[in-house]
Amino acid sequence: MNAQELIDTARTLVAGDKGLLAMDESNPTCNKRFARLGIPQTEEARRAYRELIVTTPGLGESISGVILYDETIRQSKKDGTSFIKVITDAGIIPGIKVDAGAKEMAGYPGEKITEGLDGLRGRLAEYSQMGARFAKWRAVITIGDRIPSRGCIEANAQALARYASLCQEVGLVPVVEPEVLMDGEHTLERCCEVTEKVLRTVFDQLYTERVMLEGMILKPNMVLPGLTCPKQEAVDVVADATVKCLLRVVPAAVPGIAFLSGGQSGELASTRLNAMNVRFKSRLPWALAFSFARAIQQPALEIWQGKEFNVLAAQQALYHRAKCNWAARRGEYTAAMEKT
Numbered sequence: 001m002n003a004q005e006l007i008d009t010a011r012t013l014v015a016g017d018k019g020l021l022a023m024d025e026s027n028p029t030c031n032k033r034f035a036r037l038g039i040p041q042t043e044e045a046r047r048a049y050r051e052l053i054v055t056t057p058g059l060g061e062s063i064s065g066v067i068l069y070d071e072t073i074r075q076s077k078k079d080g081t082s083f084i085k086v087i088t089d090a091g092i093i094p095g096i097k098v099d100a101g102a103k104e105m106a107g108y109p110g111e112k113i114t115e116g117l118d119g120l121r122g123r124l125a126e127y128s129q130m131g132a133r134f135a136k137w138r139a140v141i142t143i144g145d146r147i148p149s150r151g152c153i154e155a156n157a158q159a160l161a162r163y164a165s166l167c168q169e170v171g172l173v174p175v176v177e178p179e180v181l182m183d184g185e186h187t188l189e190r191c192c193e194v195t196e197k198v199l200r201t202v203f204d205q206l207y208t209e210r211v212m213l214e215g216m217i218l219k220p221n222m223v224l225p226g227l228t229c230p231k232q233e234a235v236d237v238v239a240d241a242t243v244k245c246l247l248r249v250v251p252a253a254v255p256g257i258a259f260l261s262g263g264q265s266g267e268l269a270s271t272r273l274n275a276m277n278v279r280f281k282s283r284l285p286w287a288l289a290f291s292f293a294r295a296i297q298q299p300a301l302e303i304w305q306g307k308e309f310n311v312l313a314a315q316q317a318l319y320h321r322a323k324c325n326w327a328a329r330r331g332e333y334t335a336a337m338e339k340t
């Protein structure tokens with residue numbers, strides 16, 4: 001492990017008011033999103049879509065790093081140029097999703113444990129040789145009747161910490177993603193309580209596993225009421241609750257926090273990130289950035305529809321959403337940006 005390199009990469013990922021673009025949907029998830037829009041669920045369609053994303057002109061103005069998937073990191077543009085080269089030439093850092101997905105957890109009905117630790121050291125070494133500089137592992141925590149359980153939180157936190165330690169060993173910056181899901185009727189207060197408990201457990205495990213906090217990025221959920229909670233809170237309430245929760249549990253040594261979008265609309269995700277930066281940016285020890293998939297990609301995917309003649313318009317939509325989030329990091333995002 002070269003500690004300084006890890007620190008430099010982690011800092012670069014959140015520098016310049018930029019953020020991450022997650023384009024690491026597994027094949028089943030990508031296919032599900034294609035199916036909804038009538039796009040063929042083939043390897044070639046997935047490749048063409050990812051080519052659209054990585055060749056978007058000016059993407060590097062707002063995006064510091066992209067998260068790829070095992071299939072995608074091995075793919076190339078139609079002209080044969082590898083995606084890794086296209087991304088790197090655009091001044092963007094390539095990253096890779098390395099977990100094997102969240103599976104039903106034995107003995108814990110309704111809860112999930114993320115798999116993928118077996119053989120991880122070898123896979124990380126291969127990705128690193130291919131040019132990846134950071135990695136991502138997502139744990140999923142569900143809020144419901146008497147869940148999440150301590151067992152589920154601890155098992156997921158330990159896996160995240162083992163993964164993070166293995167990443168740093170080969171010089172990859174771990175993006176540590178414990179996602180408390182938005183699904184459910186729970187209140188914002190309940191999400192806050194669960195998110196705090198989960199993050200406390202995660203940082204406890206990161207410490208136990210000797211992960212260097214300066215060389216990692218945290219990718220948490222925002223603190224939100226459940227999707228079907230009757231009380232949907234105002235933007236400023238969400239911003240205050242999220243920052244208050246993070247200040248309690250995220251050590252100042254962590255260089256950046258890059259939120260997942262979790263199913264929020266692109267506009268809402270930008271508005272909430274903007275509010276946090278407007279209200280707190282100058283007083284926080286870490287950068288508040290983004291690592292969105294749906295909240296950046298969704299409009300572009302809907303415009304593309306699998307058709308070559310829609311590529312330019314889709315790229316413009318992608319560029320726009322990325323730019324809105326760059327502005328949100330600066331506290332300069334406004335609803336008027338959506339009309340331009």
Ligand code: 13P
Pocket residue numbers: 022138177260261262263291292293294295
């Ligand atoms: P969303 O922004 O669509 O939640 O995806 C982020 C991500 O990378 C999930 O692992």
